[in-house]
Amino acid sequence: MIPIILLALLGICVLVQFYFALVYFFPLSRHKDPDVTEQVPVSVIVAAHNEQDNLFELLPMLLDQEYLEFEVLVVNDRSDDDTEFYLYELEKQFSNFKVVTVKKTPEYLNSKKYALALGIRAAKYEHMLFTDADCRPYSTKWIEKMQSGYVTGADIVLGYSPYAQLKGFLNHLIRYETLLTAIQYLSQANKGQAYMGVGRNLSYTKACFFRNKGFASHIKITGGDDDLFVRDAVNNSKVNIVIDKEAQTWSIPKKTFREWITQKRRHLSVGKQYKADDKRKIGAFVISNIFFYVLAIILLVVNSHLAILAAIVGLRYIVMFSAYTSVARRLNDKLSLVLLPVLDLVYFFNYLFLGISVLLYKRIRWK
Known part of the structure; x- marks a missing residue:
């Protein structure tokens, strides 16, 4: 029963991401x-x-x-x-x-x-x-x-x-x-x-x-x-x-990773000042991605419903990475397709850890 619930939650996370891709990201690529x-x-x-x-x-x-x-x-x-x-x-x-x-x-x-x-x-x-x-x-x-x-x-x-x-x-x-x-x-x-x-x-x-x-x-x-x-x-x-x-x-x-982390913590601390609606929207996208990886890893570890898991993960990768690469092309930016799955995983877990660290954030002057 628990694996089924986890699969359902995984599906909800993917649907949230698809909403952002179809409503926001793909239209940007055609701007x-x-x-x-x-x-x-x-x-x-x-x-x-x-x-x-x-x-x-x-x-x-x-x-x-x-x-x-x-x-x-x-x-x-x-x-x-x-x-x-x-x-x-x-x-x-x-x-x-x-x-x-x-x-x-x-x-x-x-x-x-x-x-x-x-x-x-x-x-x-x-x-x-x-x-x-x-x-x-x-x-x-x-x-x-x-x-x-x-x-x-x-x-x-x-x-x-x-x-x-x-x-x-x-x-x-x-x-x-x-x-x-x-x-x-x-x-x-x-x-x-x-x-x-x-x-x-x-x-x-x-x-x-x-x-x-x-x-x-x-x-x-x-x-x-x-x-x-x-x-x-x-x-x-x-x-x-x-x-x-x-x-x-x-x-x-x-x-250096330390310099970048310091910069990102400062940016995230400013994000706490955003309007409630904007924070909810940003949070929905970020949290759906973090939970996607957490749930996928749990299901993989417990070795449950692997065929369904592979289908959901594969579909998510196809849709979301298509959205990212299409916008990158519109921006004339280069995106490594080989590293993309790793970058995506590291980025969202890093976002999670940075968000937690902001709770201990110390005031930093501009220069």
Whole structure:
């Protein structure tokens, strides 16, 4: 009797996953970005703390963008390397380059959000495009492509920002986690149910920022300048997505498991601040996957109903991995089919352990 109950629960988990695949994921793979019809002026904003080497690579790529009217604004946040000197030299060379300097962050305020808020206030143009110092645009059309998302009257445009492909299993796992996260937030935004974005590739208007009181509701929380702002803004703002390769930015991922775990714990701790409905939706997908593996392993160990188990597991792999690979192709991202079953298993169990560890999470400052 117990094995039958376990099989039924396994089937329910798979059906929940199929719902997400059919309603959200497959439609995302067919998404078409808007055509560029006009170019509105844009302020590209980067907050940086001791990022001289990254800025040395990033800023020429930003200043070389093929766009009619834009400015690049860097918020130099308490840097004590040679960032200030480098930015000063660029400011002399380029009329569309601006620097805002932060000498000290007010007590009890999150430093990155404070830096971004100052940059937003100093921005010349209504439309703003954000990225991080360690990111790189894939093309000289990045600004143009991301701004195409405003054609339909959007207030916020969400983009995709994958990590570079390097050697090693950790790199595969990080890129898989990034892809699954993007599949979830982009697919739900595609259905008018946006709940987060990533600051590595995000755009919104000044009016949207001030209408939603900026970062006021979470100014003391480490992280969340991207997803928590989107959380607050979606009720009175229209959100669009742009996912073409030319609209993407990329960055180098963490190279040690410990660094990545620290980063993911910070992200998950911010997730506790999401709206209840969004947490239930995310939780339904994640928990259905975790329980799928737990139940499948139990049934395999007790050696019960193996033929039915194999059929359910096989069908789940075919449908879900087809959804993931179809979205990956749309995003022009690479997904290892050989490692996919292992990555999926490790990812969801790692998610479980990270979720538990967040209960013991200690506050971490941005930098």
